[in-house]
Amino acid sequence: MNGKRDKILAILLLLMCSALSQARIKLVALPERAATVIRLDNPMATLIEEERVLTLQKGLNKVDFSWKGVSIDSDSIRLRPLDHPGKVTLLSVSYPPGEAALVWDISSDSDYAETVRISYLLSNIDRLITYKAIADKAETYVDLKSFLVLRNFSGEDFDRARVLLDYGEAFEQGIDHEETKRMLFLKADKVPITKVWTFDAARLPWDPEPLENRNVGIPVSYRIVNETASGLGEFALWGGKARLFQDDGHDSTIFLGEDVTALVPVGAKTELYIGDSRDIVVTQRKMTDTQINIRRNNKNKIILYDTDEVITAKIENFKDSPAILTMIQHIPGQWDMEKCNMKYKKKDANTLEFEIELPARMEKGPAVKELKMHYNRRNVRP
Amino acid sequence: MKGHLTDKELIEYQFKLASDIQMEEISGHLESCAKCREHLEQLKEKFAALDLLREDVKVSEDLVSQVVEQVGKPARPKVVSILRPRWIGAAAAVLIVGLILLFANLTEQGTRYGPVKESPTLHSYGDGALDKEIAKKPAERLLVTRAKEEKAELEGEFEQPSGHGVRRGATASQRVPAEPGPPFAPASAIELVTLPRRDKVQLTIYNSADLTLVRERRNLTLKKGWNWLQFMWANTLIDPTSLSLEPLEKADKIDIQQLVFPARLRELGRWLIRSEVSGKVPFEITYLTSGLSWRAFYMGTLSQDEKTMQMQGYVRVGNNSGEDYENAQTRLIVGKVHLLDEIAELARRQYPYGSPWPIVHDKKYDYSALIVADELSFKSRSGVNGFFEDKELRRKEITKEGLSEYFLYTIEGTETIADKWGKRLLSFEAEDVNVTSLYKYDEERWDNQTIRFVSFANDKKHNLGEMPIPNGTVKIYSQADEPVSPSASRGGQGYLSYVGGTGIKYIPVNEEVELNLGPARLVKVEPKLMDFKTDNYVFDHKGEISGWDEIRSWQIEITNTRELPIEIEITRGFDTAYWTLQADIPFEKHDATHARFKLNLEPRIERTFEYTVTTYHGLREEVLP
DSSP states (O other): OTTOTTTSOOEEEEEEOOTTOSSOEEEEEOOOEEEEEEEOOOTTOEEEEEEEEEEEOSEEEEEEEEOTTOOBOGGGOEEEESSOTTTEEEEEEEEOTTSSEEEEEEEESSOEEEEEEEEEEESSEEEEEEEEEEEOTTSSEEEEEEEEEEEEOSSOOEEEEEEEOSSSOOEEEEEOTTEEEEEEEEEEEEEEOEEEEEEETTTSOSOSGGGOSOOOOEEEEEEEEOSGGGTOOSSOBOOEEEEEEEEOSSSOEEEEEEEEEOOBOTTOEEEEEEEEESSEEEEEEEEEEEEEEEEEOTTSOEEEEEEEEEEEEEEEEOSSSOEEEEEEEEOOSEEEEEEESSOOEEEETTEEEEEEEEOOOBTTBOEEEEEEEEEEEEEEOO | OOSOOOHHHHHHHHTTOSOHHHHHHHHHHHHHOHHHHHHHHHHHHHHHHHHOGGGOOOOOHHHHHHHHHHHHSOOOEEEOOTTOOHHHHHHHHHHHHHHHHHHHHHHHHHHHHSOOOOOSSSOOOOHHHHHHHHHHOTTSOEEEEEEEEOOOOOOSOOOEEETTEEEOOOOTTOEEEOOOOOOOGGGOOOOOOOOOOEEEEEEEEESSSSOEEEEEEEEEEEOSEEEEEEEEOTTSOEEEEEEEEEESSOGGGEEEEEEEOOTTOOSEEEEEEEESSOEEEEEEEEEEESSEEEEEEEEEEEOTTSSEEEEEEEEEEEEOSSOOEEEEEEEEEESOOOOSSOHHHHHHOSSTTOOSSOOOOOOOOOHHHHHHHHHHHHHHHSSGGGOOOOOOOSOOOEEEEEETTEEEEEESSOEEEOTTOEEEEEEEEEEEEEOEEEEEEEHHHHTTOEEEEEEEESSGGGTOOSSOBOOEEEEEEEEOSSOSSTTTTGGGOOOEEEEEEEEEOOBOTTOEEEEEEEEOSSEEEEEEEEEEEEEEEEEOTTSOEEEEEEEEEEEEEEEEOSSSOEEEEEEEEOSSSOEEEEESSOEEEEETTEEEEEEEEOSSEEEEEEEEEEEEEEGGGGGOO
């Protein structure tokens, strides 16, 4: 580690005599780096903590710490004596001109082989999290694996270091400059999933007919909840890329698709989009759209009115298995629902969410359900 | 005009000391007399050569003895008549000056050919020695004294120059000691060159401007009579207009008459000193320089429960002034200083006080080259790593005191701050500073991010409050949850986790400060508009809408996935000052258009609250009291 001069963070210990003899250099030593911790719990910065044994002599000692080719925030560098914290004191820090280095002035009341802990923020060393999930053929659960990808472009080699995220056990790992390592970090078998088809009326075409023989894909996702019932829930799952596979029933798998998940706190859910389904078809039309309760000004100009609107949506399931379609509808402004043939959940003032259970297709054709909403929008201004 | 011009006449002509009539006559003669023209040119060259101090004149011991002997003689009293014609004074002054110059010329020749020996009283340097010293210290100012001895004591009636202008003759009955006029800068005859060491130096560094007040004390060796003190500041960033020289002893006997910035010579000034005493005198030289700077920064370490914080304040002093400051008392000023000109700009001027007409900016230095040279020069002269040994074996105290609108930090003892070096010192350390962790959500400021804050007050209750805290950056760490190795928490020094960094403003004593630690990853706030309607329409006589209400129902969902309880402040804006609000939790009106909710959440919990806000528009605004 310390032998790779152009890459390493070198610590050079120059022990000079104390106050009385200025120019006499008593000892030059290159102490080995002992326990090193790479803490990756903050995505904005990586904190390195390393221990070194400094051979201090009674009096004033000067320790030269340089980091050529390494990007360290010099204001973040801390030195803490561990063995004799009251007797070994850091007096001041000096910064030589034009060098990535500093010199610690350390006073010691006796000769010590002092273990010190040096902390600093190091740039260009970070970690990614990736996921791999293999769903069973029935798509009821996934075997989930999470990988830690350690990337080191800091200019520094780490032979052995304890790596810490903001959760999980610390583990020992070495990583050289320009090296990338991927490590299995989490393994959870049989994590329950819910397969979700989502039709969002604000994002997808309503009527496939004018599309002239082009399919409208209904986005399909696996929903995973970060909770103990799922075999998870110990810590937040970091955001990262997830690749999803499915057991094909022939001792092999197919690749379903990939998505990026955001951070999933404990108790929260994530939905991983794997692709579009063309086996569920939605045909939505507005059947009524008229102005009612019209208010006019003295010049007979309309200044306020309500609307009377009816929307129908036919949902066809061509799959040979049942499915639950999440249908999202949007009604802008102020509105009152006059009549709706299906239950919905009001997600917010203008968003309605329907969970529509679709049976498997039948011999005579697809399973069909129809949503019909009759509502009035209120106090609309032209 | 008969014959050739004398040296005296030529000097008077050259320095425009002759009367108008004489000037015309001399000028006429010079036009027709090649020999006199040649003689004048020789004199000019001689004066110019004297201007270059690197051609310092070696002084013979005999000459020094002779001069000292003459200085020792008492000045003869003289009688000044109040009835004297005015022209007599002027003529006498001219005569005196002329004689001095003549003498100067003669003695110069004498010294050139005399034996070269060091002065027993002054640390003298010959040409070579001085050149070597200059070469050795390219970045250091050169301080040179030149003593100009009185060669003759003159009696007569003349107007006496002084530091405060022209002193008029006294009454007839007064007996005024005779004083010679000041020597001309280019014609200094006896040059005793010394390089007095800095005995003390004090730096007062400002952080709000590129400004440092340097106060140095040097023992100068003066001769009785006129002395030239030369001050050179090549390759530094000193503001020459700020140069000041004051004797610290015998001030009534030493008169600092003028500071001359000679023509065609750069980065050089000469003080003309009239001394009634000879020997060593302590002087204080003060000036402003740029290139030295300091800044404050802080490290905070939160306890595991995040209720207290250990806080360390540091000052980091940097020196890019081109000058090494060894064993300097270092003081740091917190406060805003009003400046008309930037010191760095004044330091770069070709002429210290500018010129009446615009001059194309002269590129004075190649700073890149300067840096290299300085590094080399410093490394070659100093100890290991450019440091001089610090004799203190304990951490230095930094005392703080208020002065006017400023706050002064004085670093105990002295510091050596070499050019291009920086130094970090602990300014203060406070244990167990009670802190409040607060999360904030305000869409108008941070969109949909929850921001984490740590707040504390700069007061005694928080183990602070002894002084204002200067602006700077702060890095916040927290004690890591669990040790990662058996040695992790040895000596009470557990492992750390980096929380975030931010800048802090200047914090006066007793003021509260909030540190913005950036977006919180594990605390989320999700506001949802659950219902919207309009109501209570009002129409005017034209049938147009002239007022209405908007009623919005919001649901705020807060998720704390941290292992610690949190306090969160949620600010909601309504874009109008006309609003009423009903909520299922308490709120406070923050200002005319905003309301604030504060909640405490247990670890790993999700909580929801709702409120309905009615905003009033048009004539409906009038329904509010």
